[in-house]
Amino acid sequence: MGKAIAIVYAKEGAKVVVSDINADAAKETVDQIKAGGGEAIVVKTNVAAEEDIQNLIDTTVKTYGTVDILVNNAGIMDNFEPAGDIKDEQWERIFAVNTTSVMRATRKVLPVFLEKKAGVIINVASAGGLFGARAGASYTATKHAVVGFTKNTGFMYAKEGIRCNAIAPGGVETNIGSTMTHINEFGMGRIQAGLALNPRNGKPEEIAALALFLASDEASFVNGAVVTADGGWTAY
Numbered sequence: 001m002g003k004a005i006a007i008v009y010a011k012e013g014a015k016v017v018v019s020d021i022n023a024d025a026a027k028e029t030v031d032q033i034k035a036g037g038g039e040a041i042v043v044k045t046n047v048a049a050e051e052d053i054q055n056l057i058d059t060t061v062k063t064y065g066t067v068d069i070l071v072n073n074a075g076i077m078d079n080f081e082p083a084g085d086i087k088d089e090q091w092e093r094i095f096a097v098n099t100t101s102v103m104r105a106t107r108k109v110l111p112v113f114l115e116k117k118a119g120v121i122i123n124v125a126s127a128g129g130l131f132g133a134r135a136g137a138s139y140t141a142t143k144h145a146v147v148g149f150t151k152n153t154g155f156m157y158a159k160e161g162i163r164c165n166a167i168a169p170g171g172v173e174t175n176i177g178s179t180m181t182h183i184n185e186f187g188m189g190r191i192q193a194g195l196a197l198n199p200r201n202g203k204p205e206e207i208a209a210l211a212l213f214l215a216s217d218e219a220s221f222v223n224g225a226v227v228t229a230d231g232g233w234t235a236y
Contacts, residue, residue, distance in 0.1 A: 001073055001124060001172060001174055001207045001208065002018075002020070002029075002073040002074070002124075002145070003025075003029045003204065004203075004205045004208035005071055005073065005207070005208045005211045005212075006018050006029050006033065006040065006181060007029065007032060007033060007036075007038075007208070008205070008208040008209065008211070008212050009212065009215070010033040010036065010038030010039070010040055010234040011038065012212065013207075014038075014068075014069070015039045015040070015064050016030075016033060016038065016040040016041075017040070017041055017043055017056070017060045017064075018030050018033075018040055018041070018042050018043070018065070018140065019042075019043045019044070019045035019047075019056050020042075020044065020045065021045065021074075022103050023042060023043070023044040025169065026042040026043075026044065027042050029158075030042050030152040031217065041061050041063060042048045043055065043056050043060070043215070043229070044126065044138070046073060047074040047096075047097055047101035047104075047105070048093070048096035048097050048100070048101060050079060050104055052086070052103065053108055054108060055105045055107045056105070057109055057112070061112065062228050063145070065165060066112060066116065067109050067112050067113070067119070068118070068120065069119070069120045069121075069122070069215045070105060070106065070109045070119070070120070070121045070122070070125065071104055071122045072101065072102040072121070072122070072123045073124040074097055074098075074101055074124075074148075075097065075098050075176060075179050076093070076094060076097050076098065076144070076176065076179040077094075077135060077139055077141040077176050077177070077179045078090065078094055078135055078137070078138040078180075078221075079165070079171060079180050079182055080135060080136040080180075080183055080184045080187035080188045080191065081136040081137060081138065081180060081184045081185070081187050082136065082137055082161065082184070082187050082190070083137045084136055084139060084185060085186070085187070086136075088138050090138060091138050093147075094138045094139060094142055095138075095141075095142050098139070098141045098142035098143065098145075098146065099145045099222075100148055100235055101151070102123055102149060103149060105200070106121055106153060106164070108172070109121070110162075113157075113160070113162045114159070114160055114162070116161075116163045117160055117162075118163035119161070119162045119163075119196075119215070120163050120164075120167055120215050121150075121153065121160075121162070121163070121165070122166070122167065122211055122212075122214050122215060123146050123149070123150045123163075123164070123165070123166040124166070124167050124169065124207075125146045125147050125167065125168045125226060126139075126143040126144050126146075126168055126169060127143075127168050127169065127170045127224075127230050127233065127234050128140050128143045128146040128148055128215070129142075129143030129144045129149065129168060130162025130168055130226070130228065130234065131234060132146075133190065133191045133194050134170075134194070135190070135191075136184065136187050136191075139183055141208065143168075144190045144207075145167060147166055147168070147226050148224065149188065150164055150166040150224065151224045151226070152224075154223045154224025154225070155161065155223075155224050157198070158223055158224070163214075163219070163220075163223040165214050165219075165222055165225045165226070165227065166225070166226045166227070167207060167210055167211060167214070167221065167226075167227055168227065168228045168229070169202060169207050169229050169230060170198060170201075170202065170225050170228070170229065170231060170233040170234065171177035171195075171198050171200075171201040171202065171230070171231075172202040172203070172204060172206075173201050173202070173203060173204065173209060173234065174204060185213065191220075193235065197233060197236050198230075198231070198233045199231045199232050199233060201231075202229065202230070202231055202232050204216035206229065206233070210227060210229050210236055214227070
């Protein structure tokens with residue numbers, strides 16, 4: 001989804017800073033943007049590390065003079081563990097990537113936005129942040145936290161020219177499945193019935209189109225909102 005968002009933003013004329021823990025993957029995206037006539041750079045970033053987030057925003061400002069749009073997209077899954085099977089280290093790692101990184105990147109970019117009284121933050125949450133059984137307890141908790149953080153931030157800075165919204169995707173064809181290692185049999189068994197209700201998986205480009213709208217002036221009255229994009233999965 002991050003790749004698709006970066007590409008569609010570049011097509012609309014944005015100068016894009018592509019950050020990823022995998023520098024090669026980020027470079028592929030930048031190369032694709034440049035091949036299409038766009039402008040982009042790579043900043044390798046482990047979003048679980050505060051110093052990397054500092055460097056990401058600082059490098060962006062140093063390179064382009066400012067930041068206009070922040071997209072918090074990094075995320076990892078759990079293994080569908082229920083509460084009784086959670087290990088501290090996994091809980092902490094998933095929160096570090098999915099939730100703490102959103103807070104730190106937002107905190108870092110806010111002085112830039114506040115100075116110019118303008119800025120957009122888009123957080124990629126999840127249908128798992130709206131309901132209880134789209135993943136295990138850890139992932140579900142992290143995405144609920146992102147939803148709450150989004151609403152609070154949107155309200156707090158609404159009079160400062162800053163908007164903060166979240167996208168709650170359903171099942172999307174991404175590489176997040178690679179972050180799952182040993183699926184919890186009990187947890188997967190409990191959520192299986194709900195997974196079967198999913199009408200279809202989405203394409204990253206479909207999420208990117210929504211991210212483009214939320215970043216645009218056409219979405220000027222959309223703030224503190226969580227927009228679900230799941231093909232009707234949660235409508236049941």
